[in-house]
Amino acid sequence: MLKGTRIIEIEALGPAPFAGMLLADLGADVIVVHRKQASMPGLPERSLLDRGKRSIALDLKDAEDVAVLMRLIATADGLIEGFRPGVMERLGLGPDACRAVNKRLVYGRMTGWGQDGPLARTAGHDMNYTGVSGALWYASLPGEPPMAPPTLVGDIGGGALYLVIGMLAGIMNARTSGEGSVVDAAIVDGSAHMMNLLMSLAQSGALVAERGTSLLDGPHWCRVYRASDGGFISVQCVEPKFYALFLDRLGLAADPQFARQFDRDLWPALGNRLATIFAAKPRDAWMKLFAGSDACVSPVLSPQEAARHPHMAARGSWLTVEGVLQAAAAPRFSGQAQKTPAKSPARDEHGAEIRAEACKPPSISRNGDR
Numbered sequence: 001m002l003k004g005t006r007i008i009e010i011e012a013l014g015p016a017p018f019a020g021m022l023l024a025d026l027g028a029d030v031i032v033v034h035r036k037q038a039s040m041p042g043l044p045e046r047s048l049l050d051r052g053k054r055s056i057a058l059d060l061k062d063a064e065d066v067a068v069l070m071r072l073i074a075t076a077d078g079l080i081e082g083f084r085p086g087v088m089e090r091l092g093l094g095p096d097a098c099r100a101v102n103k104r105l106v107y108g109r110m111t112g113w114g115q116d117g118p119l120a121r122t123a124g125h126d127m128n129y130t131g132v133s134g135a136l137w138y139a140s141l142p143g144e145p146p147m148a149p150p151t152l153v154g155d156i157g158g159g160a161l162y163l164v165i166g167m168l169a170g171i172m173n174a175r176t177s178g179e180g181s182v183v184d185a186a187i188v189d190g191s192a193h194m195m196n197l198l199m200s201l202a203q204s205g206a207l208v209a210e211r212g213t214s215l216l217d218g219p220h221w222c223r224v225y226r227a228s229d230g231g232f233i234s235v236q237c238v239e240p241k242f243y244a245l246f247l248d249r250l251g252l253a254a255d256p257q258f259a260r261q262f263d264r265d266l267w268p269a270l271g272n273r274l275a276t277i278f279a280a281k282p283r284d285a286w287m288k289l290f291a292g293s294d295a296c297v298s299p300v301l302s303p304q305e306a307a308r309h310p311h312m313a314a315r316g317s318w319l320t321v322e323g324v325l326q327a328a329a330a331p332r333f334s335g336q337a338q339k340t341p342a343k344s345p346a347r348d349e350h351g352a353e354i355r356a357e358a359c360k361p362p363s364i365s366r367n368g369d370r
Contacts, residue, residue, distance in 0.1 A: 001333055002028040008072055009080045011035055015159035016082030016110040017049040022164050024052035025329035033058050034347045046344040048326055057348035060091050071358040074101045078167050082110040085120050095182045105180040106170035110163050114186030126154035135191035142212025158191030213264055220271035231283025232300035246295040
C-alpha cells in the first residue's frame with residue numbers, strides 16, 4: 001500500500017522504530033540509520049522492530065556521514081526521530097536543516113512529553129506518560145494500584161500509532177500542497193486522546209472519577225478471574241442480552257442478586273462470588289462451557305498460546321520467522337495477499353547499496369520538485 005514511499009528512520013528505542021516497522025510492513029522503503037556501534041549492550045543483533053527495513057550505519061557527528069544522510073533525506077517522503085527535544089538540532093539535523101534540502105519532507109518527532117511544555121526535556125517512560133495523561137487511572141481493580149499492559153497504552157498506542165497517523169496525513173498533504181510539515185507525536189497527547197472513548201461515557205454518568213465504580217472498571221461482569229489451574233478467564237458481557245447468556249451458562253439466571261446487573265452496590269460482592277465459582281475449575285473447562293456462546297468469555301493467553309489458538313491460527317495473526325515469534329502485519333487490505341514479514345537486517349547490511357543510491361542524481365517526482 002505504501003510502495004514508492006521512502007522513510008528515513010534515525011535509530012532510537014521503543015515507539016519510533018515500531019512506527020518505522022509498521023510503515024515497512026505496509027510497503028514503505030524504510031531506511032534505518034543505525035549507529036556504527038550498538039548503544040545498549042545485550043540487545044539482539046537483528047531487532048524484530050527492524051523487520052523489512054534497510055540498514056546503513058552512519059556517525060551523525062561525522063561530516064561525511066552527515067552529507068550522505070542529507071542526500072538520502074533529499075529523496076525521502078518522511079523522517080522519524082525519537083530523541084529528546086533539541087538533540088537533532090544540536091546535530092545540525094533539525095527540521096529546518098532537513099527541510100531546506102527537501103521542502104516536502106514530513107519530519108516525525110516521537111517523544112514522551114512533546115516538543116514543548118514544562119516536562120519536555122525530562123526523562124520518562126511509558127507509565128510516567130500515561131500516568132500524567134490520565135490514561136493509566138482506570139487500569140486496575142478497586143483498591144489496587146493502576147497497572148496497564150507494558151508499553152501498549154503509551155509507547156505503542158499513544159506514541160507509535162499516532163506518529164504513523166501523523167506521518168501519513170503529512171505525506172498526503174505534502175503530495176497535494178508541495179509543503180512538508182513537522183509531526184509532534186507525544187505519548188502524553190496520544191494516550192490522552194485515546195481516553196475520549198471512555199470520556200464519552202462520562203456524558204451519561206457511566207464513567208466517574210472514583211476507580212472501580214464505572215461501567216468498564218468495576219462490575220463483576222467486566223473482570224479477569226483466576227481458574228483452579230492458575231489460568232485466567234476474561235469476562236466482559238456488557239450488554240444485558242450477553243449478560244443473560246453468561247448467567248445462563250453458569251446456572252445463575254434465577255439468582256435475584258445477579259439479575260441486578262447495574263446495581264453498583266452489589267458489584268464487589270458479586271465479583272467475589274464469581275471469583276469463587278471460577279476458582280473451582282481449570283481454565284479450559286470454563287472455555288468448553290462457554291464455547292460457541294455470545295456470553296463474551298475468553299481465555300487470557302500468552303503470546304505462545306495465542307499463536308496456537310484456532311482463531312488466531314486461522315487468521316495467521318502470529319508467525320514464527322527464523323525462530324522469532326512475532327505478530328503478522330496489520331491491518332489487512334482487500335486484493336493484498338498476506339505476506340511473511342521480511343527479515344530484520346544486520347547493522348549496516350545495506351550500507352554499500354544505500355550509499356550508492358545517495359550518490360545518484362535526484363529523480364524528478366510527479367510534482368517536478370525533487
